[in-house]
Amino acid sequence: MRYLRFLLPILLVVGWEAASWIISNPFILPSLTTVIPILLHPFSPEFTLGTGSMVENAGISIQRVGMGFLVAAAVAIPLGILMGRSNLFNDFFDSIIELLRPIPPLAWVPLALAWFKIGLTSIVFIIFIGAFFPILLNTVDGVKSVKKTWLEVATTLGAKERQIMIKVILPGAAPTIWTGLRVGFGIAWMCVVAAEWLPGISQGLGYLILYAYNFGQTNLIIAGMIVIGVIGLLIDFVFKRVERRWFSWRGLER
Amino acid sequence: MKFTSVCAIVGMLLCAALIAGCTSPAPQSGTLQPTTSASGGSVIVMYAKGTGPMPTLLGTDQIDGYIAWQPFVEVPPMAGIGKVLVYSGDLPPEGKWKDHPCCVFTATQGMISENPDLANAMTAALILSTHYLEEHPEESAEITADWLAGKGNFTYGDISVSSVDVLQRAFPTVKFVNEPSEGWMDSNIEFVYALRELEVLTGSLKNSTDADSKAILFDTGPYYAAQSMIDAGKIVAPSPVKDPVGLGYLMSDHHAALFVAINKWQYFNDTFGIAIKPRDLSASRPDTADLIVAGKPVAELKLISGDAGPQLMQLMATDNIQFALVGNPPAISAADKGTPVKIIMAINSEGSGVVVAEDSPATDWNSFVAWAKERSAAGKPLKIAAPGKGSIQDVMIRYSLEASGLSVKEG
Numbered sequence: 001m002r003y004l005r006f007l008l009p010i011l012l013v014v015g016w017e018a019a020s021w022i023i024s025n026p027f028i029l030p031s032l033t034t035v036i037p038i039l040l041h042p043f044s045p046e047f048t049l050g051t052g053s054m055v056e057n058a059g060i061s062i063q064r065v066g067m068g069f070l071v072a073a074a075v076a077i078p079l080g081i082l083m084g085r086s087n088l089f090n091d092f093f094d095s096i097i098e099l100l101r102p103i104p105p106l107a108w109v110p111l112a113l114a115w116f117k118i119g120l121t122s123i124v125f126i127i128f129i130g131a132f133f134p135i136l137l138n139t140v141d142g143v144k145s146v147k148k149t150w151l152e153v154a155t156t157l158g159a160k161e162r163q164i165m166i167k168v169i170l171p172g173a174a175p176t177i178w179t180g181l182r183v184g185f186g187i188a189w190m191c192v193v194a195a196e197w198l199p200g201i202s203q204g205l206g207y208l209i210l211y212a213y214n215f216g217q218t219n220l221i222i223a224g225m226i227v228i229g230v231i232g233l234l235i236d237f238v239f240k241r242v243e244r245r246w247f248s249w250r251g252l253e254r
Numbered sequence: 255m256k257f258t259s260v261c262a263i264v265g266m267l268l269c270a271a272l273i274a275g276c277t278s279p280a281p282q283s284g285t286l287q288p289t290t291s292a293s294g295g296s297v298i299v300m301y302a303k304g305t306g307p308m309p310t311l312l313g314t315d316q317i318d319g320y321i322a323w324q325p326f327v328e329v330p331p332m333a334g335i336g337k338v339l340v341y342s343g344d345l346p347p348e349g350k351w352k353d354h355p356c357c358v359f360t361a362t363q364g365m366i367s368e369n370p371d372l373a374n375a376m377t378a379a380l381i382l383s384t385h386y387l388e389e390h391p392e393e394s395a396e397i398t399a400d401w402l403a404g405k406g407n408f409t410y411g412d413i414s415v416s417s418v419d420v421l422q423r424a425f426p427t428v429k430f431v432n433e434p435s436e437g438w439m440d441s442n443i444e445f446v447y448a449l450r451e452l453e454v455l456t457g458s459l460k461n462s463t464d465a466d467s468k469a470i471l472f473d474t475g476p477y478y479a480a481q482s483m484i485d486a487g488k489i490v491a492p493s494p495v496k497d498p499v500g501l502g503y504l505m506s507d508h509h510a511a512l513f514v515a516i517n518k519w520q521y522f523n524d525t526f527g528i529a530i531k532p533r534d535l536s537a538s539r540p541d542t543a544d545l546i547v548a549g550k551p552v553a554e555l556k557l558i559s560g561d562a563g564p565q566l567m568q569l570m571a572t573d574n575i576q577f578a579l580v581g582n583p584p585a586i587s588a589a590d591k592g593t594p595v596k597i598i599m600a601i602n603s604e605g606s607g608v609v610v611a612e613d614s615p616a617t618d619w620n621s622f623v624a625w626a627k628e629r630s631a632a633g634k635p636l637k638i639a640a641p642g643k644g645s646i647q648d649v650m651i652r653y654s655l656e657a658s659g660l661s662v663k664e665g
Contacts, residue, residue: 026411027313027335034409049417050404050538114572118500118558199502199565200558200574202539214505215408216309216329 030219038223047220049211051203058227061192061205064120068127068195069188073181076132080139080177085169090140097136105129106194118200126198130191131184138180142173175247182239189232295630297655298665299648302639304562311639312336312611318629319610320639321647323356323506323581325402325424327607332420333410335612340619341427342606342647345654353429355442356646357508357601358582363594365499365576366473371492372499375547376577377598378480378489379528383515384430384601386522394514395421401513402505404538424507428605434474438600442582443467445649449586452652454644459590471589473596489528491547498554499545500575502566505559508602509579516543516557523549530555562641564588570595581646606647608638623658630660637665 013032020029038047042054051057083090105126112122146169154168196206205224212220300317302308305326311317313335321342330336345351359380366373387394396418399405403417446467449455459467483489503509515522515530523529527548532540541558544551558575560566563584569575571593578585579601588595608622616622626636640648643664652662 024411025313026333026409027310030409030411034411045404045538046406048404049406050400050402052537110568113569113574117572118556118569118574199560199569200500200541200556202541202559210306211505213306213310214304214326215403216313216333216335216410217408218310219409 027216027218030222034219035223035226038220039226047223048208049215049217049220051208051211054223054227057203057205057208057224058231060203061196061228062231064123064195064204065127065185065188065192067120068124068191069131069185071124072128072131072184072188073135075128076135076180076184077139077177080136080180081143081165081169081173083136084140084143084173085165097133101133101137103129104194105191106197109194109198113198118198122198123195123201126195127188127191130194131188133184134187135177135180135184138183139173139177142176142180143169145176146172175243175249178239178243178247182236182243185235185239186232189228189235192228294659295627296635296661296663297626297630298635298637298663299651299655300637300639300665301642301648304641306561308639309333309335312609315611316637317611317639318614318636319608321606321608321651322639322641323504323508323606323647324428325420325507327427327609328420328424329408330609330612332408332413332415334413335410336609337612337614339608339610339616339622341604342608342650343427343429343604344619345608345650346619347654347657350653350657351604351650353441353603354646354650355438355445355582355600356428356603356605357504357506357579358442358585358597359432359599359601360570360578360580360585360595360597361473361476362570362573362576363473363596366476366596366598369492369495370476370479371490372495372545372553373476373577373598374479374483375489375492375528375545375552376501377476378483378526379515379522379530379545380511380601381432381477381480381484381599382522382526382528383518384432384511386518387430387510387514391425392422394510395425395507397517398425398507398510398513400517400538402507402539421507425510427607428508428510429603430511430601431603432477432599432601434472434477434597434599439468439472440464442471442586442597445583445646446471446586448649448653449583449590449644452644452649454583454587455590457590457592459586471586471597474598477599484526489526489547491550492552494550494552498542498556499577500556500558500569502558502560502569502575502578502580504561504563504566504579504581506605508605511601512557512579516540519543519546563645564642567593567595583644583646583649587644606650608651619654619658623660626655626660635663 017032020031023029045053083093108126108129112125116122116125150168154164193206193209196204197210201207205228209221209224305322308320308322309329312330327338331338343352361373399417399421405418407414407416443464446459458470503512516532519529519531529546530543531546533542534540543555543557545553545555563580566578566580567584567588570578585595585597610616616625629636640651655662
């Protein structure tokens with residue numbers, strides 16, 4: 001039954017085309033015949049209302065999301081390790097983090113513009129907000145859930161804090177941190193539309209979707225959504241592969 | 255101390271959330287309430303936050319029509335979902351909206367007072383390109399189609415329309431003018447009245463006399479300085495500025511003067527010694543350019559497109575941009591709230607229009623009014639979308655509806 005996973009997508013495609021034929025309103029559901037040509041010409045700037053080719057737009061979005069994600073990881077992982085390791089740090093940061101966490105990245109847009117001005121920094125900030133919390137919380141969780149017995153053994157054998165950190169905590173927490181990165185990237189990628197809603201942007205998949213809206217180009221909107229979905233899927237696949245390759249011990253150990 | 259800082263942050267973030275999520279707390283729609291108004295019926299005006307959702311709302315029968323700026327008036331006819339009822343210059347009462355002011359060129363007060371030569375040069379560049387697009391409408395429409403849509407096609411089901419054709423159709427409905435004459439300023443002041451009535455003005459323009467309003471809103475100095483430089487055939491080169499200068503605009507053919515100035519930079523450079531040269535010469539829609547006077551770059555320009563005027567004014571208030579092409583009501587509201595913005599000159603007049611659904615019985619304004627009254631009497635008042643409360647389009651459609659004996663509800 002390994003081909004079963006392809007059944008639903010095929011049914012969806014057939015159902016979509018049938019539905020679009022019955023509804024016959026391109027604003028509700030454009031026919032696949034108007035969406036597919038856009039996807040088949042990823043290098044042509046002809047279909048994207050002057051924003052450059054689909055590949056160009058995707059490249060720019062990946063770059064922005066990648067930067068926001070890396071900044072988030074660079075802040076969240078060290079902070080998470082500190083919080084997981086020290087109750088003092090945890091108590092100090094915990095309340096403010098729980099307060100900020102539920103705020104959707106979109107809500108930060110006005111402040112982002114006022115603080116960081118138009119440009120890459122504001123975009124990276126919005127993505128950062130999206131990716132930061134899952135990475136942080138998973139890191140804290142990962143560090144906290146490192147087995148007490150391992151820590152005790154290391155301490156009894158005379159390991160210093162530095163050694164415990166590098167030899168025990170980091171490897172022990174790595175699978176959970178990796179899950180945090182994977183979830184964080186997923187959310188960062190979801191924020192691409194919110195981030196590219198900022199003014200002063202003229203390219204990117206999120207911008208493309210919002211701009212196509214002005215002209216009622218639902219087919220282009222759907223093509224953009226599909227590209228966002230496929231890229232998200234591919235990146236998640238890479239994360240999962242790495243997880244299986246390097247972190248499968250966690251499953252064995254339980 | 256920790257608690258107070260938490261409180262401060264909570265307060266700040268709540269503000270941000272409010273701004274992002276709830277900018278227009280519009281009252282609930284009264285779609286199913288039968289009207290008891292003696293005026294002969296009512297029409298619901300709803301705000302779409304820019305033009306973005308309008309074609310989709312009309313295409314999915316959620317609204318009966320909309321009023322928007324070009325080229326979005328031309329979208330429904332080409333998509334087969336609507337027809338143009340009336341262009342804004344012909345809205346009733348007759349003659350009222352002929353040559354109505356629309357977009358204006360604005361700069362921050364700081365820019366005009368601290369860098370007058372730069373403000374004058376920017377103004378001159380736009381005046382020159384306005385002349386050009388008056389003389390070359392077809393080429394200018396094509397340049398605009400390239401800027402707005404990369405000269406690509408729009409696809410609606412089986413229909414595919416060239417953006418160049420759309421812009422060729424939209425262009426003649428916009429009048430490209432610059433002169434900030436007394437009469438033009440007076441008609442801008444009429445928007446001050448209208449915005450007062452909508453209770454949008456709460457600051458310095460709430461109770462000001464007309465003379466004070468003009469003093470608050472306008473600084474036409476750069477226009478006259480630019481005009482005399484053009485007449486003398488020599489543009490004074492501003493001393494180069496280090497920091498990039500932000501110039502905001504909207505994705506509309508109203509702002510074709512900017513697109514043409516940039517696309518034809520070589521021509522303006524060779525002919526007048528002033529040009530806005532894009533950094534990326536191959537881009538349909540460049541976002542960085544240099545202002546070049548007498549062969550020397552004097553300022554790096556960041557070209558910032560916004561969704562609608564209020565957003566651009568917000569950017570001006572936070573000094574993200576120093577120049578903006580924007581509709582006059584956003585500029586008026588911003589000046590009222592203390593944003594240091596000055597209107598230098600006009601960019602265009604007219605250039606908006608009302609569209610109604612394809613199956614609407616209305617063919618002109620009178621039949622539209624009859625349709626609206628009929629629907630209102632049946633308890634299903636018409637729903638017309640406008641870009642935002644207090645926008646030019648909102649002010650005009652309200653005025654015209656009320657002048658035709660219909661009352662307006664927000665929904």
